[in-house]
Amino acid sequence: MSTELGIALIAGAVSLASAGFTYRSNRATSRVEETKVDAAAFDRARAIYEGALSRMDGEIAHQAERLRSQGQELRTLRRQLLVLIRQVREAGLVPAVSEEDL
Numbered sequence: 092m093s094t095e096l097g098i099a100l101i102a103g104a105v106s107l108a109s110a111g112f113t114y115r116s117n118r119a120t121s122r123v124e125e126t127k128v129d130a131a132a133f134d135r136a137r138a139i140y141e142g143a144l145s146r147m148d149g150e151i152a153h154q155a156e157r158l159r160s161q162g163q164e165l166r167t168l169r170r171q172l173l174v175l176i177r178q179v180r181e182a183g184l185v186p187a188v189s190e191e192d193l
Contacts, residue, residue: 179185
C-alpha cells in the first residue's frame, strides 16, 4: 500500500503543479488580452480626439477668415460713411454723428 500511496501522492503533486502552471498561463493570457483591449480602446480614443482636434482647427481657420473678411468690410463701410459725412457737410448740413463717434 505504501507504493500505491506514493504513486497517488506523486500523481497528486503532478496534477497540482499542472493546475498551478495552467492557472499562471491563463493569468498571463488574460493580461495579454486585457492589454490588447486597452490598446484598442486607446487607439479608438486617440482617433476620436484627433478627429475632434482637426475639426476644431478647421473651425478656427474658418472663423479667422470670417473675422478678416468682416474687418475689411468694416473698414470699407467706415470709409463710405466718412465720404457721406463730408458730402453732407459740404452741402451745408450738420450730421447728427461726429467723426469721434466713429
